[in-house]
Amino acid sequence: MDVPKKKTGISRRRLLAGSAIAAPTLALLHERIPHRGVHDALGGHDATAATTEQMPHGGHTATAAHAGFAPGRTVDHAANGFDPTEMLRDFDYGRATRLASGRVLREWELVAIDREIEVAPGVKYPAWTYNGRVPGPTLRCHEGDLLRIRFANGSEHPHTIHFHGIHPAFMDGMPGIGEELGGGTIEPGQDFTYEFDATPFGVHLYHCHISPLASHISRGLYGAFIVDPRSGRADADELVMVMNGFDTNFDGSNEVYAVNTVGFHHIADPVRVRRGELVRIYLVNVLEFDPLNSFHVHANFFDYYPTGTRLEPTEHTDTIVQGQGQRGILELRFPHPGKYMFHAHVSEFAELGWTGFFEVT
C-alpha cells in the first residue's frame, strides 16, 4: 500500500515576497490611522514582547506542557492484539527440553503475518509482523542453550529471520546463503528452522534481512533476543524496550516514534517500578531512516552495559546514544518516589511519540 503524500505549501506570491524587509518602515501607516486592534499583529518590537509573553498558556485550545497526541482517543490495544505495557515484561523462553547431553534445547515458532496495526490513536499502519505483534516476541535463553526457531512465512512477501549472535553462515537468515539447505530467502508459504547455539550472552536482536532492507525492517519485522550469562544476573525488575518508529506515509522518514510501537503510551500508562528495587532495561534500537536514537531518564542515573556482553558497566550516566542495530542493558535504582520522564534526547523523536514516564512507588 502506498499513500500519496500531498504537500500544500504557501509560496508567498512573488509580488509580495521580500516585503518583510519593509517592516521597520511602518511609520507611514502606523502614525495616521486608528490601529489598536492591528498593532499587535504588525510586528513592532513592543508588540512582539507582549505576544510572546502571553503565548504559552493563552490559547483557546489548551496547550499541553509537553507534546502528545490529540486527547479523546487512544490506541485500541485489543484490536492490535498486543499491549505495550504487557510487552515490557513479556519474555518468551520458548519450549525448553533437556537433551541427552544435558544441554537445554529451546524451541520457538515464529510466523510472519501481514497485519494492520494502530501505531498512534486513529492512525493505521499496514505492518509486517512476527507472530502478529510489533516488536516480535522477546526471545530469551541461557548462554550455551541449543536454540531452534521454526519460521513459517505467512506473509505475502519473502522474509527471513536474521539473528544477531554467533552462528554458521547458512543459519544467518541471509538471501542467497544456505538456499540449498532450505535457508536463505523464505518464500511465502515456506518454512525453515534456524538452529544455533545461544552465544554470546548479552542483549541482541533479530530482524528480516530481505532487500529492500529498510522497508522490511521498518514494517515491523524485528524483536529483542536476550542471552543470559551462565553466571546469571542479579535479581531485578526486568523490562524490554525496543525503540522503533513508523514511516506511515512511506516517504523515507518516520511520522511516529516510540518504545514498543505505541507513541506516548507510557505518558498515560507509566512504567510502574518500586522505589529502591533494581530495575534492568534491555534496550534495543531498531529505528530505521534515522541514524541515531537515544535514551534519557530524568532525575536518575543508570549503569550502562553496551550490548550486555560484559558484566561490568562502562558508564554511569543518564543519557546514552544508540545507532541502528545497537543495544545495551541499563541498570538503575530509583531512590525517590514520583513520576520521572524518560525519552529520546533527540527532541524531535520525543515530541513525535518517544516519551513516557516511570512511576516510582
Add this chain to the structure above:
Amino acid sequence: MEARAATTQGALNRMPSWLLGLAPLLLIAAAIGLFAALGGPGLGERSGPPVEDVAIESSALRPGEIELTLRNDGPDPVEIAQVAVNDGYAAFEASEGRTIDRLGSTTIAIGYPWIEGEAYTVSLLTSTGGTIEHEIPVAAETPAADADFFGLMALLGVYVGVIPISLGMLWLPFVRRIGAGWVQILIAFTVGLLAFLAVEAGLEGLEIAGEAPAAFGGAALVFLGAIVAYLSLAGIDGWLRGRGERASAAGAAGGYLALMVAIGIGLHNLGEGLAIGSAYASGALALGAFLVIGFAIHNTTEGLAIVAPLAEGRSRAGRLLMLGLIAGAPAIVGAWVGAAAFNPSLAALLFGVGVGAIAQVIVQLAPAMRDAAGRLLHPGAVGGLLAGIGALYVTGLLVSV
C-alpha cells in the same frame, strides 16, 4: 415497413416540443439513477488505497493557537487522526469533526505555543498514515476582523488604488496639449501598460489557483473568469454602442473609452486588493511604507491610461473623479474581501476576471492607436507599447524586490 416509419414519425410530430426536449434528460437521469442504485455494475472493487487529497484553504494564527480550514479535494473521505507542528504532536479540535467527506470542509484549531517570526510546518496525519503539510513561512498573529482592521484595509485601498490613479489622471491637461500623433503613442503606451497588467494578473491568478482545491476548477477558474469578463464587457459594449450611435459625438466616444479603461483597471485592482488583503491577513505581508509607495507609483501609470482617450473634448471634474473611483475603489473592496474571507478559488476567479476585463479594454483601445494612414503597428505605436510595458516592469520592481 414504410408505413410504420411514417406512423412513428407522425407520433413524434404530434408530441409537444417541450416533451421532446425533456425526454432525453429524463432518460439520462433514469440511467444514472439505475447505475448508482446497482452500485456501478461491472466496475468491480476499486483498486489501490483511498486517495487522500486535502487543500488548506486558509490559516489563522492566534495566541497559542494555529487554525487551518481544510477542504477535502479528493474522491474519498479523509480522517485527520493526528496533527504535528514542527515535528511534535499537538492537541487539536475539529469544528466539523475529524472526518471530512468529499468536498466537505472542517476547521481545526491546534493548541501550539507558536512564536512570532518563526516558521512552522503543520503536518496532518490521516488515519491511513498519509500526511498533508502546510507551511507557515513567517508566523504573525492574524488580525481580528474589527472596525479598526477594516479601516486599515480601506486606507490601504485608498493609498494603493484611488490616490495614485487620481494623481495619474492629472496628466489630462498634458494629454490635451500634445498633438494627435503623440496621443496615438500615448494610447499605445496605455495598451502596453494594460497588456503587462493582464499578464501579471493572469500569472498571479494561476499561482493562487495552485493552492485552491482542484475540485472547484483550480487554474481553470482563471480562464473561466477571463472569458466571462471579456464576453460580459463585450456584450455591455455592444449594447452601449447601439444606444450611443443615435447621440454620437466625438467627445462622447473618448469618454466612453475612458470609462471602459477605468472599468477594466478597476476589475484588475479588485484582484490586486485581494492579494494585498489576504497576504496581510496571513502575515505574509509586512505592511511597510516602502511597499505602499511602490504600489502607488505602479498604479499612477494606470491613471494616465484612463485619461489618454480623453485628449479631445471636454470632461467635467466630477466625471473624472468618478472614473478615478471606478478604477481605484475596487482595491478597497478587494482588500476587505481578501483580508476577511480569503478563498483561493474565489481569488483565482477574480484574477481571471481582471485579465478578461483588461483584454476587452485593449481590444477597444487598439483602434485609437492607428495613425493617419490607418496603420496599427506604426513605429510610434510600437515604441509606445514597449514603453508602457517597460514602465510597469520598472515600477513593478518596486513591489517585488
